[in-house]
Amino acid sequence: MTIRPGRIAVHIALILYTILALGPIFLILINAFKTRRAIFADPLGLPNGQTWTTIGFDRVFANSDFGLYFFNSLTVTVVSLVLIVLIGAMAAWALTEYRFRGNTLLSLYLAIGIMVPIRLGSVSILRMMVELNLVNTLTALILVYVAQGLPLAILILGEFIQQIPKDLRDAARCDGVSEYRIFFSIILPLISPAIATVAVFTMVPVWNDLWFPLILAPGDGKQTITLGVQQFIGQYVTDWNAVLASLTLAIAPVLVLYLLFSRYLVRGLTAGAVK
Amino acid sequence: MAEVSLHGVAKSFGATEILRDINLSVDDGEFVVFVGPSGCGKSTLLRIIAGLETVSGGEIRIGSQRVNELPPADRKIAMVFQSYALYPHMNVYKNMAFGLKFAKTDKAEADRRVRQAAEILKLTPLLDRKPRELSGGQRQRVAIGRAIVRNPSVFLFDEPLSNLDAALRVNTRLEIAKLHRDLGATMIYVTHDQVEAMTLASKIVVLNQGRIEQVGAPLELYRSPRNLFVAGFIGSPRMNFIKGQVLRVSEEQAIIGFAGTEAAVDVRPGSVKPGDHVTVGIRPEHMEVEGAGSAPLRGTIDAVEQLGESSYVYMRLASGDDVIVRAPGETEATPGGTYTAHVPSRALHVFDAAGLSVLPERS
Numbered sequence A: 001m002t003i004r005p006g007r008i009a010v011h012i013a014l015i016l017y018t019i020l021a022l023g024p025i026f027l028i029l030i031n032a033f034k035t036r037r038a039i040f041a042d043p044l045g046l047p048n049g050q051t052w053t054t055i056g057f058d059r060v061f062a063n064s065d066f067g068l069y070f071f072n073s074l075t076v077t078v079v080s081l082v083l084i085v086l087i088g089a090m091a092a093w094a095l096t097e098y099r100f101r102g103n104t105l106l107s108l109y110l111a112i113g114i115m116v117p118i119r120l121g122s123v124s125i126l127r128m129m130v131e132l133n134l135v136n137t138l139t140a141l142i143l144v145y146v147a148q149g150l151p152l153a154i155l156i157l158g159e160f161i162q163q164i165p166k167d168l169r170d171a172a173r174c175d176g177v178s179e180y181r182i183f184f185s186i187i188l189p190l191i192s193p194a195i196a197t198v199a200v201f202t203m204v205p206v207w208n209d210l211w212f213p214l215i216l217a218p219g220d221g222k223q224t225i226t227l228g229v230q231q232f233i234g235q236y237v238t239d240w241n242a243v244l245a246s247l248t249l250a251i252a253p254v255l256v257l258y259l260l261f262s263r264y265l266v267r268g269l270t271a272g273a274v275k
Numbered sequence B: 001m002a003e004v005s006l007h008g009v010a011k012s013f014g015a016t017e018i019l020r021d022i023n024l025s026v027d028d029g030e031f032v033v034f035v036g037p038s039g040c041g042k043s044t045l046l047r048i049i050a051g052l053e054t055v056s057g058g059e060i061r062i063g064s065q066r067v068n069e070l071p072p073a074d075r076k077i078a079m080v081f082q083s084y085a086l087y088p089h090m091n092v093y094k095n096m097a098f099g100l101k102f103a104k105t106d107k108a109e110a111d112r113r114v115r116q117a118a119e120i121l122k123l124t125p126l127l128d129r130k131p132r133e134l135s136g137g138q139r140q141r142v143a144i145g146r147a148i149v150r151n152p153s154v155f156l157f158d159e160p161l162s163n164l165d166a167a168l169r170v171n172t173r174l175e176i177a178k179l180h181r182d183l184g185a186t187m188i189y190v191t192h193d194q195v196e197a198m199t200l201a202s203k204i205v206v207l208n209q210g211r212i213e214q215v216g217a218p219l220e221l222y223r224s225p226r227n228l229f230v231a232g233f234i235g236s237p238r239m240n241f242i243k244g245q246v247l248r249v250s251e252e253q254a255i256i257g258f259a260g261t262e263a264a265v266d267v268r269p270g271s272v273k274p275g276d277h278v279t280v281g282i283r284p285e286h287m288e289v290e291g292a293g294s295a296p297l298r299g300t301i302d303a304v305e306q307l308g309e310s311s312y313v314y315m316r317l318a319s320g321d322d323v324i325v326r327a328p329g330e331t332e333a334t335p336g337g338t339y340t341a342h343v344p345s346r347a348l349h350v351f352d353a354a355g356l357s358v359l360p361e362r363s
Helices: A004-031 A036-041 A055-063 A066-097 A104-115 A119-129 A139-165 A166-174 A177-188 A192-208 A211-216 A225-230 A240-265 B042-050 B092-102 B107-120 B136-149 B166-183 B194-200 B219-224 B228-233
Strands: B004-013 B016-025 B032-034 B055-064 B077-080 B153-159 B186-191 B203-208 B211-216 B240-249 B253-258 B259-268 B277-282 B295-306 B312-318 B322-328 B338-342 B349-351
Touching: A004 A240, A036 A240, A055 A066, A055 A240, A066 A104, A066 A139, A066 A177, A066 A192, A066 A225, A066 A240, A104 A139, A119 A139, A119 A211, A139 A211, A166 A177, A166 B042, A166 B077, A166 B092, A177 A192, A192 A225, A192 A240, A225 A240, A225 B032, B004 B042, B016 B042, B016 B211, B016 B295, B032 B042, B032 B194, B042 B055, B042 B077, B042 B153, B042 B186, B077 B136, B092 B107, B092 B136, B107 B136, B136 B166, B166 B186, B166 B194, B186 B194, B194 B219, B203 B219, B203 B228, B211 B219, B211 B228, B228 B240, B228 B277, B228 B349, B240 B322, B253 B277, B259 B295, B295 B322, B312 B338, B322 B338
Parallel strands: B032 B186, B032 B203, B077 B153, B153 B186
Antiparallel strands: B004 B016, B004 B055, B203 B211, B240 B253, B240 B277, B253 B259, B277 B349, B295 B312, B295 B338, B312 B322
């Protein structure tokens, strides 16, 4: 196999971008294991015998409810993700498969959801949550994130569902398969690459979000991990060891979930369905 | 086992009429082929029978039951799609068993049926394969197998052979014919290929622009097409059409003048009168190279196609009409030369200005 110059150029660009993207993460990781003095003296240096310490982690576990924050973040992310994928896929199926009055209007309405950032509505969302008595609950966060993630999920999944040959659904209907079964046994397995894409796109912003946890659930032990980290950042003193240690811990689960989903990202499943 | 009947079936998408006033009855165990050019509504008609499309009017009956309101699964039909429509994430066995699972078929019984269908279609060694690991012909057989296991009263085929290559198409055509003999089920088959229609059908339904042009046994359509469309559609190469005029009419015969010659043809009494403009049709295979007492057609040769056992001579008559003649395999005709073909008057078809045949009904 010969390697064309064009390919080399593409790969150089990709490698540069990867370094750029991974740089900050790498910095967090190495500095999380260094003493405070070493962090400021040599921010780019790797931890060695003299500078190695895990004091940041010790302090995170001793001085904060890290486990609780972590659990809160995980609950919010996983529940939002499941709801977005399930409701999104069902809505996308309904909008692409069935012709009904208001179909186009509904699709347009959802498209607006992609264009208008949900944070513009923060004040009314907070007011609504207060009235519903949902302030300082994870439910409030989940509801907001589901609303935030649905429009894009429906758009992406709808595109994929449209690519599934119509004959497949008709064949299943002739086989006597109910509409729900067609959705769960045929449509869902076939759009799993799209679901992985949607999952990754949805999961990362939800896990990393600081805005809504800050205004909707800042207390009562309902803080998420991003909010939990803030307690180490003070107006006068910042405990960098603890901040970097908790950030390191916060990266781990996203990474694991990403690796899980990325296996499906590029896989096409429709091969062999129709000629 | 069941017969299928359609009464005044109509279908329109918005303002576009796809089918109008379709009346048809299919007997139990019959092999009916819907044939017509693309866009004639034949696939839509099949999907209406399957229950995948609703009708805008009329009634569909399968067996003795009105099925207009029934979903496809309750119509005792099974459909084979042009694209095969196999479930890509299931292996061959599951593809065939999938429908049975929801028909509440007993597990052992379902297994028996799948294995039996696999046996009939020689799919047994492939049961664990995914569709993407199969060839086109094998996928087609799985699609047919999926229909067989449902044990339907009516099989519906939507252009099942059009994705196969020529050799495989002939083979599969024979297999489908054999399947029909073995199962004895009613089959309705859609195709645009008139060879498939002629070889498979016990009854052909010719459709054009959403209307049934003619229904009949293959040879009946070949011998006595009711109108210009059917005459042109059935038979290959296509029937030659030449403009002509009625010269004289006696009781049951008319003398038709065409392309500088004339011939006496039996007609239905009163169907034509002298001076009428008509279209004369002659099949290429019915022209004779030597013929005493039949009308001669002379023209210049445009092209000659030699097929071995016969050759097709394309010629242009002095009247400007293009005509194809089937000549013997070894012909001396060469492009640019002149050629004479003879038309026996018993092989002539005559159509009036509205395109309807004026020949007497043949039994």
